[in-house]
Amino acid sequence: MAKLNLNRVEMPRQEPKVRGKNFNEVALGYSLEQAKEEASRCIQCPKRPCTEGCPVNVEIPDFIKAINDGDMPEAVRILKSKNALPGICGRVCPQETQCEATCSLAKKEAPIAIGRLERFVADWERANMPKAKSPSPKPKSGGKRVAVVGSGPAGLTAAADLAKMGHSVTIFEALHVAGGVLMYGIPQFRLPKEIVQAEVDYVASLGVKIELDSVVGKLVTIDELLNNGYQAVFLGTGAGLPMFLNIPGENLNGIYSANEFLTRVNLMKAYRFPEYDTPVKIGKKVAVIGGGNVAMDSARCALRLGADEVYIVYRRSEEEMPARREEVENAKEEGIQFKLLTNPKQFLGDKQNWVVGMECYEMELGEPDESGRRRPVVKPGSEFVIDVDEVIVALGTTPNPLIASTTPGLETTKHGTVVADEETGKTKKDKVWAGGDIVTGAATVISAMGAGKLATADIDKFLRG
Amino acid sequence: MYEILLKQDLVPNIHLFKVVAPAVAKKAKPGQFVVVRIDEKGERIPLTVADWDEKEGSVTIVFMEVGTTTARLALLKAGNSIADFVGPLGLPTHIEKFGTVVCVAGGVGAAPIAPIAWALKKAGNKIISILGARSKDLLFWEDKLRRVSDQLIVTTDDGTYGRKGVVTEPLKELLASGEKVDQVISIGPVVMMKFCAKTTEPFGVKTIVSLNPIMVDGTGMCGCCRVAVGGKTKFACVDGPDFDGHQVDWDLLSARQRIYLDEEKCSFEQWQRNVHPEVKAHGKAKS
Numbered sequence: 240m241a242k243l244n245l246n247r248v249e250m251p252r253q254e255p256k257v258r259g260k261n262f263n264e265v266a267l268g269y270s271l272e273q274a275k276e277e278a279s280r281c282i283q284c285p286k287r288p289c290t291e292g293c294p295v296n297v298e299i300p301d302f303i304k305a306i307n308d309g310d311m312p313e314a315v316r317i318l319k320s321k322n323a324l325p326g327i328c329g330r331v332c333p334q335e336t337q338c339e340a341t342c343s344l345a346k347k348e349a350p351i352a353i354g355r356l357e358r359f360v361a362d363w364e365r366a367n368m369p370k371a372k373s374p375s376p377k378p379k380s381g382g383k384r385v386a387v388v389g390s391g392p393a394g395l396t397a398a399a400d401l402a403k404m405g406h407s408v409t410i411f412e413a414l415h416v417a418g419g420v421l422m423y424g425i426p427q428f429r430l431p432k433e434i435v436q437a438e439v440d441y442v443a444s445l446g447v448k449i450e451l452d453s454v455v456g457k458l459v460t461i462d463e464l465l466n467n468g469y470q471a472v473f474l475g476t477g478a479g480l481p482m483f484l485n486i487p488g489e490n491l492n493g494i495y496s497a498n499e500f501l502t503r504v505n506l507m508k509a510y511r512f513p514e515y516d517t518p519v520k521i522g523k524k525v526a527v528i529g530g531g532n533v534a535m536d537s538a539r540c541a542l543r544l545g546a547d548e549v550y551i552v553y554r555r556s557e558e559e560m561p562a563r564r565e566e567v568e569n570a571k572e573e574g575i576q577f578k579l580l581t582n583p584k585q586f587l588g589d590k591q592n593w594v595v596g597m598e599c600y601e602m603e604l605g606e607p608d609e610s611g612r613r614r615p616v617v618k619p620g621s622e623f624v625i626d627v628d629e630v631i632v633a634l635g636t637t638p639n640p641l642i643a644s645t646t647p648g649l650e651t652t653k654h655g656t657v658v659a660d661e662e663t664g665k666t667k668k669d670k671v672w673a674g675g676d677i678v679t680g681a682a683t684v685i686s687a688m689g690a691g692k693l694a695t696a697d698i699d700k701f702l703r704g
Numbered sequence: 705m706y707e708i709l710l711k712q713d714l715v716p717n718i719h720l721f722k723v724v725a726p727a728v729a730k731k732a733k734p735g736q737f738v739v740v741r742i743d744e745k746g747e748r749i750p751l752t753v754a755d756w757d758e759k760e761g762s763v764t765i766v767f768m769e770v771g772t773t774t775a776r777l778a779l780l781k782a783g784n785s786i787a788d789f790v791g792p793l794g795l796p797t798h799i800e801k802f803g804t805v806v807c808v809a810g811g812v813g814a815a816p817i818a819p820i821a822w823a824l825k826k827a828g829n830k831i832i833s834i835l836g837a838r839s840k841d842l843l844f845w846e847d848k849l850r851r852v853s854d855q856l857i858v859t860t861d862d863g864t865y866g867r868k869g870v871v872t873e874p875l876k877e878l879l880a881s882g883e884k885v886d887q888v889i890s891i892g893p894v895v896m897m898k899f900c901a902k903t904t905e906p907f908g909v910k911t912i913v914s915l916n917p918i919m920v921d922g923t924g925m926c927g928c929c930r931v932a933v934g935g936k937t938k939f940a941c942v943d944g945p946d947f948d949g950h951q952v953d954w955d956l957l958s959a960r961q962r963i964y965l966d967e968e969k970c971s972f973e974q975w976q977r978n979v980h981p982e983v984k985a986h987g988k989a990k991s
Contacts, residue, residue, distance in 0.1 A: 415741055415788040454793065454923055458727050490930055496926060496927040499927055502920055513970055515745045516773055518971065520964075640924075641942070
């Protein structure tokens, strides 16, 4: 961890050897003393670049000052006035490229650990102010009703903000719990489900109704919602469709999409099988294809389930990996092996259709491609075989076509994302807004929340207009 | 929670639940399925709808006891509730006037094929049904299928009722007899659907099968249910569950259904060890 500046107060974590065998949270959080010490480093600069760097514009210097003053309830109030999900954001936001990147101290020494402080405030509230006090309800906007489709970060944020504005909000969620990717995707050891549930409960405490088991597009369509008493609809259905490599052998037994693997482990709690009914295969040699956060999560889950060896197989070099630095370091510390500049050509199976190996190419980096990263190119004749008995494909996701295909007038791109105004989230369809991964393709929790926030301002204007 | 209005034991190991789910009842169409989760610790399993009643607000499912989840389901009674009942999922069966349609049902497949047969009948088709079971005491809904069918053939593997043998024999005879068959629909165990498709292939009669691979979410999110159809990977939950039986890679489907055999055994044995004494008594009383 040489990259972290010593000027920052370190956050205690479980030892790699210990945590590689359990699903408990890796990072343990600050104590009050540690939080105060870190907060005291903030110079309270007048330009407040951190707030600008935050997609939901949390008044960061103010809540840090409240911590420094020892006024925790005030810190909670400031934080939650802009962010309904601080316990989640404090854990999974890429602060290093957002608020912390713009911190005035970043140029000189280590930036303030804003994420750790945010997490501390959220955890302090959960421990010390168990009954989340609802903000005083604002006047109702004349009985206006809004349907929010999807209860992931975008949907929860939009719902919370709209409820605070006085609107009557119902969330429709396809799965049996609310939270979307926060529940099914991100593992327990990085984002405990109890914290997600507490923040979902907070949103519900604002008066938001949550309808679970409700697959919009099947059970009810967007037009039916609009014709049955909803004046506006916000789509926050994310990017839930897994991408595969489309190479030979991909349907062999033991090959999972990361979505399936993580859903089994996180949502269905397969790590507690057979206490929980849903199983997941536990491989001895597991290859995870991809270099993003989802790949790191999958690899670290496979390790915790008991795999002997877990490989990250990525076609570029470590420099181009889209995963957060911190997650790559965590994975390495735990013993995940990185097979870089390696790309699968085909999967090899046995007679019972089980995967037993993966033929790969060695890659080298060529000229930069449209993403600005150097394009990986196959080294001719470089094929070699890696023995594996489980593969997790973590190449990314695209939006589920279910809603677009059942909603006339909703314009989509060739990538399946919904076309929406960047400033307002307004789609091409009357009374329908969208935000988060359904618009941008797979991105981050906080950017989805930011999109949810932008849309709510415009929805509010429309409802009051 | 979704309340069970009515429970019927159709045969010793196949049960019917009528479940209160008004929104699903309003939208359900023949061939679609629901995903059911019993409780907090349960898995999500897909079950094709067998009937629905919009007025009553109920949806009927029929399931066979094959593992932990279905054995646990079988212990529920009218008045009990199921945690989750999600649907209607998947694409409905394509219904139009084809002419003559042969509906082939094996075992528990009699339940999902009934509403399909009715819809085809209403669309003006002549319906010939072939209903097969291993034995007489595993046969159900003969009466229902007889009512919708212009002709019904019943087979049992052991000859205890109807014609002795498997469903593909009368199917082949029918096709060979010169009867003009415009479409075949086959629902039942994988091996039965596979051989129905193999039987009709030489006659060039389009054969629709309803696939039931392992699923988790049932909405296209996980890809667990992927099947190969015509050389292309499809998700049964959103692209199906109906597919052209002549295009399905049956060996792959069979192999993928065996992924969790070990875990299923482990789970079932654990469940049997842990079941409450009264459940054991119940189980004994049943046998």
